[in-house]
Amino acid sequence: MYARITGTGSYLPARIMTNADMEKVVDTTDEWIRDRTGITQRHIAAAGEYTVDLAEHAARRALQAAGKKAEDIDLIIVATTTPDRIFPSTACLLQQRLGIHGCTAFDVQAVCTGFVYALGIANNFIRAGSTRCALVIGAETLSRIVDWKDRTTCVLFGDGAGAVIVEASDEPGILSSHLHADGSYEHLLNVPYGISHGVDQLRTLDAYITMKGNEVFKVAVNTLGRIVDETLEANHLKKSDINWLVPHQANLRIIQATAKKLSMNMDHVVVTVDKHGNTSAASVPLALDTAVRDGRIKKGETVMLEAFGGGFTWGSVLLKL
Numbered sequence: 001m002y003a004r005i006t007g008t009g010s011y012l013p014a015r016i017m018t019n020a021d022m023e024k025v026v027d028t029t030d031e032w033i034r035d036r037t038g039i040t041q042r043h044i045a046a047a048g049e050y051t052v053d054l055a056e057h058a059a060r061r062a063l064q065a066a067g068k069k070a071e072d073i074d075l076i077i078v079a080t081t082t083p084d085r086i087f088p089s090t091a092c093l094l095q096q097r098l099g100i101h102g103c104t105a106f107d108v109q110a111v112c113t114g115f116v117y118a119l120g121i122a123n124n125f126i127r128a129g130s131t132r133c134a135l136v137i138g139a140e141t142l143s144r145i146v147d148w149k150d151r152t153t154c155v156l157f158g159d160g161a162g163a164v165i166v167e168a169s170d171e172p173g174i175l176s177s178h179l180h181a182d183g184s185y186e187h188l189l190n191v192p193y194g195i196s197h198g199v200d201q202l203r204t205l206d207a208y209i210t211m212k213g214n215e216v217f218k219v220a221v222n223t224l225g226r227i228v229d230e231t232l233e234a235n236h237l238k239k240s241d242i243n244w245l246v247p248h249q250a251n252l253r254i255i256q257a258t259a260k261k262l263s264m265n266m267d268h269v270v271v272t273v274d275k276h277g278n279t280s281a282a283s284v285p286l287a288l289d290t291a292v293r294d295g296r297i298k299k300g301e302t303v304m305l306e307a308f309g310g311g312f313t314w315g316s317v318l319l320k321l
């Protein structure tokens with residue numbers, strides 16, 4: 001029994017914020033942002049548009065692509081760092097939107113690795129026989145937790161959602177998943193306050209993303225290099241067996257370093273960071289959906305998904321589409 005992705009979907013908020021728009025907000029330039037990150041623009045959720053709204057659009061598109069109805073779903077996992085409420089989970093809010101009742105639904109918090117974690121978990125549910133049809137989503141409104149006065153972070157992030165339908169199948173689908181974390185790196189990338197500080201306290205604290213960018217960069221490149229090796233070794237595959245790399249979209253230079261590690265031509269690497277910025281847990285499913293819909297990734301091809309994020313967390317999923 002395999003878990004196989006049978007449909008993908010994604011959604012980006014209508015408002016596009018270009019680097020030129022950024023120049024009006026903080027002391028930066030289009031050239032600096034492009035050179036250091038590859039980002040040219042990002043999408044920003046409208047006032048009153050929340051994570052579950054983005055997730056619902058992406059979910060409906062994935063359902064349509066898979067030819068499934070909402071009532072076919074028996075597991076919902078939403079990976080998000082920006083849930084709409086303290087509770088219920090975004091997965092429960094989404095379940096209600098989709099008009100389904102009773103199935104397992106929960107959120108996963110692994111920051112930018114969240115979708116890879118969620119897909120690995122769904123794979124295990126399906127292989128254990130407790131799920132037939134899972135809806136797995138990465139959805140974020142990162143623009144709500146960046147400090148719009150901090151040029152070192154606010155230029156990097158964007159909002160969006162990506163979704164997949166994962167079904168039990170006799171045909172090979174997900175071949176392996178590899179999930180890791182090391183909390184000792186917490187100080188390099190975090191939001192320093194959360195809900196256990198108390199709602200009243202939180203109002204007076206700077207609960208924004210903080211990051212030591214160049215230190216994160218170095219660890220990310222090394223760690224992603226290792227996860228590539230681990231994934232190939234676990235599957236007894238050579239680099240040349242991988243048709244597509246769908247990486248987390250944080251920085252074009254990090255993506256290029258991972259592609260180099262795989263000896264992979266950039267033509268076989270899906271890049272959306274230029275248009276989406278870093279959408280955290282949404283970035284991998286957004287990139288996957290982009291390349292499936294434009295016909296680049298075809299059924300039967302071998303695809304490596306990988307991500308790295310706050311925690312630190314990191315991981316990969318190897319699959320046949």
Ligand code: COA
Pocket residue numbers: 027028029032033036037112151152153155211212213214215216217220250251254278308309310
């Ligand atoms: N516009 C213009 N200048 C900026 C700037 C901006 N938006 N942000 C920072 N700078 C300046 C800094 O103040 C610094 O100036 P100084 O040399 O006078 O002190 C200079 O640019 C270099 O800063 P540095 O942080 O060393 O740049 P960098 O080459 O490391 O690039 C990042 C910064 C954030 C793009 C890069 O480190 C990165 O992408 N890191 C990984 C981040 C990441 O992936 N995070 C998410 C993980 S999921």
